[in-house]
Amino acid sequence: MREFGYRRAVDVPGAVALLGADPEARYLGGGTNLVDLMKTGVERPGLLVDVRELPLDRVETTADGGLRIGSTVTNSDLAADPEVRRRYPALAQAVLAGASGQLRNMATVGGNLLQRTRCGYFADPARPCNKRVPGSGCPAITGEHRNHAILGASEHCVAVHPSDMGVALAAFDAVVSYEAADGPGELAFKDFYLPVGESPHRETALPPGALITAVTLPPAPVAATSRYRKVRERASYAFAIGSIAAALDVRDEAVREVRLAFGAVASRPWRARTAERVLTGGPATAEAFAAAADAELAAAEPLPDNGYKVTLMRNLVVALLIELTEEASR
Amino acid sequence: MAPSTSSAITLTVNGEKHTLPVDHRTTLLDALRDRLDLTGTKKGCDQGQCGACTVLIDGRRAVSCLQLAVAAEGREITTIEGVAQDGQLHPVQQAFLDLDGYQCGYCTPGQICSAIAVIQEHAAGWPSAATADVRPAAGVPALTADEIRERMSGNLCRCGAYVSIVRAVARAAEPAQAPPGTADASVGPAGSGVAA
Numbered sequence: 225m226r227e228f229g230y231r232r233a234v235d236v237p238g239a240v241a242l243l244g245a246d247p248e249a250r251y252l253g254g255g256t257n258l259v260d261l262m263k264t265g266v267e268r269p270g271l272l273v274d275v276r277e278l279p280l281d282r283v284e285t286t287a288d289g290g291l292r293i294g295s296t297v298t299n300s301d302l303a304a305d306p307e308v309r310r311r312y313p314a315l316a317q318a319v320l321a322g323a324s325g326q327l328r329n330m331a332t333v334g335g336n337l338l339q340r341t342r343c344g345y346f347a348d349p350a351r352p353c354n355k356r357v358p359g360s361g362c363p364a365i366t367g368e369h370r371n372h373a374i375l376g377a378s379e380h381c382v383a384v385h386p387s388d389m390g391v392a393l394a395a396f397d398a399v400v401s402y403e404a405a406d407g408p409g410e411l412a413f414k415d416f417y418l419p420v421g422e423s424p425h426r427e428t429a430l431p432p433g434a435l436i437t438a439v440t441l442p443p444a445p446v447a448a449t450s451r452y453r454k455v456r457e458r459a460s461y462a463f464a465i466g467s468i469a470a471a472l473d474v475r476d477e478a479v480r481e482v483r484l485a486f487g488a489v490a491s492r493p494w495r496a497r498t499a500e501r502v503l504t505g506g507p508a509t510a511e512a513f514a515a516a517a518d519a520e521l522a523a524a525e526p527l528p529d530n531g532y533k534v535t536l537m538r539n540l541v542v543a544l545l546i547e548l549t550e551e552a553s554r
Numbered sequence: 555m556a557p558s559t560s561s562a563i564t565l566t567v568n569g570e571k572h573t574l575p576v577d578h579r580t581t582l583l584d585a586l587r588d589r590l591d592l593t594g595t596k597k598g599c600d601q602g603q604c605g606a607c608t609v610l611i612d613g614r615r616a617v618s619c620l621q622l623a624v625a626a627e628g629r630e631i632t633t634i635e636g637v638a639q640d641g642q643l644h645p646v647q648q649a650f651l652d653l654d655g656y657q658c659g660y661c662t663p664g665q666i667c668s669a670i671a672v673i674q675e676h677a678a679g680w681p682s683a684a685t686a687d688v689r690p691a692a693g694v695p696a697l698t699a700d701e702i703r704e705r706m707s708g709n710l711c712r713c714g715a716y717v718s719i720v721r722a723v724a725r726a727a728e729p730a731q732a733p734p735g736t737a738d739a740s741v742g743p744a745g746s747g748v749a750a
Contacts, residue, residue, distance in 0.1 A: 229557020230578045230624045246557075252625065259581075259620045260601055271557050272578070274625050300614070304680045306690045313688050320683040324708020325675065326605060326668065329614040330621065460683065460707035 225262050229271040233278055236403050236437060242273045243433040244405045251275050251435060253296065253335035256327050261340060265349045266356060276332070280437055283308065289443035295334030295436040299323070299389065302333060312441060314450035314469045315392040318487075321454040322388040324461050334436035337390060337400065337416070338428070341383035341491075342463055344368060354380045355424045362424075365527065371465055374524040374533045376490040381424030382527065384488050385417070386463050391487035392452055394495045395469040396441050404434040417492030424491070446473045446481045449552055453544050454487070455536060464488035466536040472548035474508045482545075484520075486537055496520045499541065508549045510542055517541035563627040567592065568636025582626045583607045583618035586633060594634035594663045598710070605709035608664035609633050615671035617708075634663035637670060646670050646726040655722035657713030665709045669723045672705045673697075676727065697727050 230252075233239035243249045248270030252258060261267040280294035283305045291307060302308060303319040323331065345351045345363050352360035364372055364382050372382040398413040411429055418426055430436070441447075450471035456462040467487035473480040482503045484496035499520035506512050517538040524534045564573045565582075567590060574589055583600070586592045586609070595618060598606030602620040609618045610632035637644040646669045649655065656662040676697050681688040684704035685695045695701055702723045703716070711719065 225579045227559035228578055229559060230561060230622070231557070232625075252622075254620075255622060255625065256602055256617075256620050259622060262579075263601070272622075276625065300675075300680070303688075304678070309681065309688045309690055316681065316688045317683070320681060320685075320688070324605065325672065325705055326608055326615045326617045326708045327602060327620075329611075329671075330616050460704050 225265070226268045226270070228262075228269050230274065231271065232274040236278060236280070236435060239273050239275050239278065240403050240405060240433060240435050242271070243435070246271050249273055251334075253332035254298070254327075254330035256323070256331045257335065257339040261347075264347060266340075266347060275334075275435065280334075286440065286443075291441045293333055293439045293441070295438055296332045299328035299331045299333070299336065300325070302389075303328065310448070312392065312396055312444070312447045312450065314395065314447065314452040314471060315389070315441075317452035318388040318392040318454075318467075318469060321452060321464075321467070333389070333439055336387055337393075337436060337439070339386060340427075342386045343372065343383040346383060355383060355427075358423070358425045368529075369527045370529045371463075371488065372527060372530055373490050374521075374526045374530055374537075375486070375494055376420065376492070377525065378420040378422070378424070380422055381420050381491065383424070383491060385490070385492050386488070387493060388452065388454060388464065388467060388487060390493040391467055391485045392450075392469040393439060393441075394493035395450070395471060395483040395485035396444055396447050399440045399442070400430075400436060401438040401440065402430055402434040402436050404431040406431075408437070409434070410440075413493075414495060420491045427491075444471070444483075446471045446483060449473065449548055450483070451544055451548060453540055455540065466533050466540060468537070468540045468544055470541070470544045470548060472508075472545060472552060474549050474552040477508055479503045479506055479508050479512075484541065489524075489533055489537060496541075498523075503545075508545070510546055513542045513545040514538065561624050563624055565590070565623065565626060565631060566629070567631045568633060569630075576623050578622065578624050580623045581619050582609070582611075582621040582623045582631070585623040586618060586631075592633050592635055596660055596663055598661065598664075603710075604661070604664075605668060606661050606664040608667045608709065610667055610671060613671075613674070615668050632667070634667055637666065644670065646673070646723070649722040649726035650719075653718050653722040653725060655715060655719045656711075657715045661709060661711045661713075665706070665711065665719055668706060668709045669719075669726065672702070672723060673727045675705070676701070697724065699724065702727075 250269040252272040252274045280296040303316045309316045345353045401410045454467040469485045471483040486494040499516040502516040502519045596606040598604035607618040
């Protein structure tokens with residue numbers, strides 16, 4: 225591991241100033257991803273700016289009835305928060321589906337959004353990877369890609385984003401607040417992650433050196449009837465091979481409002497807006513759910529070894545929406 | 555000027571303060587084992603995947619292999635060497651002994667530290683991925699075998715002693731066995747309690 229300096233930030237402007245003064249500096253949250261990547265040489269920062277003690281560790285109800293989640297709130301505290309569990313249960317479920325109790329105690333909300341892909345080629349500095357070394361190539365396209373993207377990928381990168389939490393945030397139209405050298409700003413979740421295109425190494429729309437300060441969930445009554453379902457190769461403590469966050473409001477057997485987002489299928493949490501449009505106002509039936517899933521997945525471009533994800537996601541959409549329909553009718 | 559790559563830090567471990575110079579690259583795990591001679595905490599994968607290095611930081615379980623020592627300054631660290639009180643084994647230690655919650659024993663310190671926290675987290679009302687309904691109105695789930703397996707899934711046991719580990723955690727979680735202070739619905743530092 226490369227040697228590095230360490231500074232503990234005491235306020236947000238101070239943290240941002242430290243980053244701005246050193247192009248090789250990185251923010252340190254829980255370290256559950258960054259420290260691991262430093263051990264393998266994927267990340268080689270010259271300075272760590274520890275932001276864990278910044279006063280950004282609260283979950284608060286906003287004036288309009290949404291929730292503002294500070295960026296240093298741990299995954300554990302987020303999933304345990306009574307308001308999160310009551311008003312956005314799929315978010316609590318998504319966080320609980322990720323990692324282990326130990327890692328959730330360490331990991332922060334801001335760090336979760338910025339965690340890197342678990343693509344094996346990205347993790348191995350001896351292999352080419354356009355995300356790690358721009359222009360070096362993507363061996364996954366012709367190599368090991370069973371768990372890679374079926375939606376929104378490019379010829380330059382087919383890696384998936386590993387976050388569970390982000391899938392629920394995508395479904396609930398989260399807004400990411402940040403502090404940059406020239407002041408505060410915010411990004412809608414749909415604009416937070418950049419399309420892969422020709423620059424898979426550029427993952428977010430955050431300005432250089434910006435510090436995520438909060439994630440805000442707007443009020444969403446539909447989210448009270450929501451669930452997260454994760455499929456993985458073992459029962460616990462593994463990354464998803466496919467996941468879904470869904471929220472549903474059914475009245476008189478018709479879909480009044482629906483939210484759908486997919487995980488582990490794209491370079492970012494994938495909001496299934498096409499499926500939502502197909503469903504809204506239509507019947508809440510298994511046939512309609514399947515048709516909506518097919519409409520969303522018509523854009524899928526599976527590789528030779530990950531076509532199973534198309535079937536998996538279709539089945540997840542149908543199963544979860546049936547469950548939510550039954551819950552709504554109770 | 556390049557920033558300094560080492561610092562003199564003070565770690566609070568099992569109630570004792572230790573001042574030591576550390577290269578910033580030093581993990582808490584390596585500082586405990588190699589610098590403070592607290593070798594009860596074990597190094598398994600060193601990548602945050604096996605849980606053998608689990609310790610309690612400010613009362614919460616964490617993997618010490620991904621925790622930089624310099625970033626742990628000012629926090630209360632409890633290792634397996636510090637969980638017994640006044641010569642009495644911690645109830646979780648006693649349950650692992652009584653019910654054979656191990657085979658080779660290498661993962662056991664991490665399993666026990668994790669289990670201590672699992673019981674506190676459950677007492678505080680935290681749901682898990684095995685909890686059918688996470689909404690507060692659904693109440694706190696019973697600490698069933700399914701719940702224990704899910705909550706302990708961050709601790710791997712290569713010997714496969716899981717069946718006994720689950721029994722030991724369940725035994726230790728029984729009210730009569732619970733150590734003082736676990737029923738106050740708080741986990742970790744003051745103010746972090748989660749009333750369900």
